[in-house]
């Protein structure tokens with residue numbers, strides 16, 4: 309802050325005399341952050357910086373996204389959530405809320421409680437996007453109750469960094485309905501309700517009340533459901549998808565991002581190994597919200613782009629859950645979301661070990677969304693490499709501790725032939741003999757949700773259709789530069805995240821216009837594709853053009 313401003317605001321004499329620009333502030337902050345010995349300490353340091361100096365925080369996040377994303381997002385956000393009740397008092401500054409905490413008791417004056425989250429007391433800055441979780445399935449770490457707040461916060465930080473949503477227009481929400489995590493309920497430091505989660509009737513009624521209140525207070529709000537257990541994730545999506553502006557990131561965002569990487573992997577093996585796309589056989593290890601969401605998107609791709617009938621495209625998938633391969637005649641009552649993909653051609657065979665399933669199916673693609681560390685063993689990976697010149701292996705569970713295998717394990721077991729993407733970024737792998745360096749893909753919904761949200765905010769469709777989600781996947785797949793494609797990458801460089809989000813947001817606007825459901829058409833209708841990308845990009849908030857949230861120095 310310059311000297312004149314200090315006088316104007318009566319802040320003169322309250323800080324050292326030197327007036328600094330944001331570049332030197334950034335260098336100092338990075339030096340301090342890098343000196344921290346653990347990732348959690350870095351997380352706490354950055355959370356404090358966000359409270360004290362939002363502008364500097366986002367300058368650093370944007371400029372150094374590849375270094376900072378693993379701190380504010382997966383994997384460290386997983387540790388932060390596990391520790392949230394222990395670190396919470398040291399994260400935000402006094403009087404600066406980090407998000408909106410709702411319980412059933414807030415009901416009496418719900419709208420007032422929602423309005424009470426006003427870090428920016430200005431009509432102009434009403435929230436555009438809320439990310440809401442009930443903390444029941446936080447990454448692959450299970451029920452973390454109120455500690456799950458780290459997830460909505462982290463996702464919204466990526467909305468700002470990735471798609472230029474103004475931080476003043478973001479609303480992180482945790483709906484604290486208790487927790488079934490007994491260790492937390494017995495922990496003296498746990499900050500949430502110490503009661504078991506309610507039965508379904510009360511659950512759906514409470515969520516309904518909260519969503520109605522949110523929409524009453526902020527009628528333009530887009531709501532992202534995040535990390536709700538699969539038991540409820542599908543039910544909520546089905547109930548609200550066509551009724552309000554919302555989507556489920558774990559089902560739809562993940563579906564789109566993985567389809568996108570899969571399109572590029574399929575193109576690669578078609579070009580290099582002449583594998584006919586229709587000959588793919590895809591095993592999903594895990595059958596929860598993420599796996600089924602991904603399967604649905606990939607199926608849509610085969611139906612739309614490869615003219616397969618629904619029955620043909622459905623038969624490309626074998627789904628595996630904790631009891632083994634999902635079949636119609638397994639003898640247990642399948643959860644509703646598993647029924648569609650349950651096989652009926654297994655001739656009575658029920659197979660459980662993954663290696664046996666691989667031998668039975670002979671897959672070209674193995675996708676992990678099971679939160680089961682190390683499930684893709686050396687034997688499994690070696691067998692895939694025998695079956696395929698370039699096996700496609702996506703261990704997508706988060707954080708890295710839950711991943712089905714590491715990049716190094718996949719490279720070693722396949723003689724460096726694997727086509728790979730994981731949910732949390734793994735380090736690059738260097739071939740010991742040749743020194744050739746391989747960069748793994750990161751199949752994480754962070755490539756989709758920021759652009760999807762920005763597109764929804766700009767076009768304000770009545771609701772988010774399945775086709776819009778599908779179009780984001782195609783746009784992301786086509787967003788790679790020729791250099792990125794030549795290197796065999798499945799996803800674009802994170803450094804280009806804003807360009808990529810502009811392309812994704814444009815796809816949403818175009819599809820909303822095509823479907824005739826866009827409500828804010830004045831600025832987007834009648835523009836060419838390139839003009840629309842330019843317009844979308846021009847709407848992104850940047851920390852350098854805005855003095856908001858600067859510190860006192």
Ligand SMILES: NC(=O)C1=CN([C@@H]2O[C@H](COP(=O)(O)OP(=O)(O)OC[C@H]3O[C@@H](n4cnc5c(N)ncnc54)[C@H](OP(=O)(O)O)[C@@H]3O)[C@@H](O)[C@H]2O)C=CC1
Pocket residue numbers: 445446447448449537538539557558562565593594595596597598599628629630631632677678679680704705706707710730731732751752753754
């Ligand atoms: N990369 C990305 O962008 C994303 C990654 N994810 C990750 O996906 C994972 C799963 O999320 P979600 O689907 O919501 O979670 P769920 O807990 O609903 O699903 C987990 C699934 O894995 C199955 N499973 C558990 N143990 C085994 C086992 N030993 N063998 C085979 N299957 C097993 C479960 O079986 P059963 O049904 O029998 O219990 C269940 O179907 C999480 O780690 C999450 O972080 C999620 C969203 C995005």
Ligand SMILES: CC(=O)C(=O)O
Pocket residue numbers: 382446447448535557558705706731752753
């Ligand atoms: C990335 C994400 O949304 C998850 O792991 O749940």
Ligand SMILES: [Mg+2]
Pocket residue numbers: 447534535557558
């Ligand atoms: Mg999630």
